[in-house]
Amino acid sequence: MWEDLEVTVEKSPEAARKAKPAPDTLGFGKYFTDHMFMMVWNKELGWHDIKIKPYQQFTLDPAAMVFHYGQAIFEGMKAYREEDGQMFLFRPKDNFERMNRSAARLCMPRFPVDKMAQWLKAFVYLERDWVPTAPGSSLYIRPTMIGVTPALGVKPAAEYYFYIIASPVGAYYAEGFNPTRIYVSDEQARAAKGGVGNVKVSGNYAASLYTEEVAKKAGYTQVLWLDACEHRFCEEVGTSNIFFVVGDELITPPLDGTILPGITRDSVIKLAESWGVQVKQRQISIDEVFAASKNGQLQEAFATGTAAVISPVGELAFKDDVYPINNGKVGELAQRLYNELQAIQHGRAADPFKWVVRVG
Ligand code: COI
Numbered sequence: 001m002w003e004d005l006e007v008t009v010e011k012s013p014e015a016a017r018k019a020k021p022a023p024d025t026l027g028f029g030k031y032f033t034d035h036m037f038m039m040v041w042n043k044e045l046g047w048h049d050i051k052i053k054p055y056q057q058f059t060l061d062p063a064a065m066v067f068h069y070g071q072a073i074f075e076g077m078k079a080y081r082e083e084d085g086q087m088f089l090f091r092p093k094d095n096f097e098r099m100n101r102s103a104a105r106l107c108m109p110r111f112p113v114d115k116m117a118q119w120l121k122a123f124v125y126l127e128r129d130w131v132p133t134a135p136g137s138s139l140y141i142r143p144t145m146i147g148v149t150p151a152l153g154v155k156p157a158a159e160y161y162f163y164i165i166a167s168p169v170g171a172y173y174a175e176g177f178n179p180t181r182i183y184v185s186d187e188q189a190r191a192a193k194g195g196v197g198n199v200k201v202s203g204n205y206a207a208s209l210y211t212e213e214v215a216k217k218a219g220y221t222q223v224l225w226l227d228a229c230e231h232r233f234c235e236e237v238g239t240s241n242i243f244f245v246v247g248d249e250l251i252t253p254p255l256d257g258t259i260l261p262g263i264t265r266d267s268v269i270k271l272a273e274s275w276g277v278q279v280k281q282r283q284i285s286i287d288e289v290f291a292a293s294k295n296g297q298l299q300e301a302f303a304t305g306t307a308a309v310i311s312p313v314g315e316l317a318f319k320d321d322v323y324p325i326n327n328g329k330v331g332e333l334a335q336r337l338y339n340e341l342q343a344i345q346h347g348r349a350a351d352p353f354k355w356v357v358r359v360g
Contacts, residue, residue: 002112005050007119009126011035012054016144023134026170028307033130033139037123037164041109047162052123057167063150065157071147072202073102076306077263078138079124079166079359080346081131087124087359092117094263097141102199107156116143117357123164125360132168136176136342140169140307147359172307173221177338179314179328180303182224182237183215184286186318189228190235190258197235197258205239212238219299220317222303226284227258237313240305241265244284245333246292247299254281264304268337277333286318293323300331310338316330 012034021031032055039050066072075095081087096113103110124131124139131139143164147157173180188211190198196204208223215223224239234242235253241262243252250272255261269279292298293316301313314328325331343349347356 001046002115005047005112005115007050007052007122009122010051010053011126011209016054017308019278021168023132023137023170024139026132026168028169028172029142029167033127033166033168035123035126036166039121039162040205041111041160042161047109047111050119051117052126058161060148061150063152064146064148066146066148066152068152069147069154069205070201070206071106071108071157071160071171072144073096073099073106073108073200074142074144074202075099075200078169078306078345079131079141079142080138081128081133082346082348083133085128085360086347087128087131089120089124089357089359090345091263091267091355092120092357094266095143098200098261098263099145102201103145105196105199106201107260109160111162118147120164121357121359124166127166128297128360130166132170132356133263134170137168137170138345140167142166151274169307170245172305172309173311175221175311176283177310177312177330179312179325179330181315181317182222182313183211183218183220184224184226184316184318185211185215186226186231186286187211188229190225192228193257195258198248198255198260200260208238218317224316226286233283234286234289235259237303238308240308240311241298242313243268243302244246244289244292244298245331246284246288247297248278250277250279250333251284252279252281252347253283262305264306264309264341267341267353267355268304271337271340272333274352275336289316290318290321290323293325298323298325299312300333301325302331302334303335310334 149157227233303311
């Protein structure tokens with residue numbers, strides 16, 4: 001059935017196209033391109049009305065279920081462009097497969113990954129002039145699915161919108177690639193086992209806002225979340241996965257149901273292992289991190305994510321104590337991973353894992 005699905009393309013008139021922002025003003029997620037992708041699902045028709053069309057608002061009934069019961073999932077991915085016009089996507093099918101897992105968890109409909117990857121290429125090609133080329137910049141792509149049926153009974157919606165919007169971006173953090181200062185929270189938690197911490201549902205991000213505001217008011221960039229049960233084990237940092245270099249090991253928390261299986265996390269593990277680095281996916285308690293900081297074994301910490309790429313951590317703060325990492329400087333491994341990932345994503349380096357998909 002899915003084989004027959006086709007997308008129609010309605011181009012925005014040239015005169016209606018927006019001015020492109022200057023490369024040094026991009027920030028993150030402030031500007032949106034001229035087009036969007038959108039399709040609709042219901043039981044009778046499945047996915048239908050599949051369109052790439054001018055970027056536009058849509059109206060929803062105030063009773064739309066997404067507003068009340070939070071059936072909303074999303075993904076984050078990027079397109080990269082070289083000065084010569086070549087463009088690349090990074091592991092797009094992995095994002096779409098993860099989105100289907102998020103959909104299953106929230107009783108939302110699945111979609112065809114191969115078709116979606118083709119439609120995404122067509123969308124990015126149409127928006128090619130929006131893909132920035134300045135170092136560290138890219139076109140951030142945001143696939144989103146929401147339940148839109150107007151009804152107040154608590155049950156899965158009967159109709160869904162799936163849409164993709166895109167935004168030219170620079171660094172996610174104001175610090176850019178400079179090390180961030182991170183606040184460790186043992187009061188609120190991000191996710192508990194059996195919950196939805198391992199899928200990309202919008203509510204996870206709403207639940208993180210309170211503690212992030214506390215951290216920001218105290219002068220920190222992000223929160224390091226600990227496990228919900230004992231408030232001991234490191235889980236994620238802000239919207240990203242977390243890695244620590246302790247002694248000669250690269251350690252990251254395991255995928256045990258409460259953290260997001262990041263595509264960048266997986267890429268970092270595979271790259272580091274291919275360089276002979278010992279990577280351990282294991283629980284690491286905050287006490288172990290602080291002890292390693294005190295005895296000089298903690299050499300680096302960094303966060304990984306599509307938006308954040310590789311984001312070195314220069315300091316951890318917990319209650320009244322501050323633990324500097326690598327004297328607040330970018331670590332050697334973080335720098336090497338950042339350089340190599342960027343080179344692969346831009347099609348400038350060999351791609352032994354076949355992660356990169358050429359557009360156009
Ligand atoms: C991403 O890294 O793509 C994310 O989804 C983080 C986002 C919430 C900014």
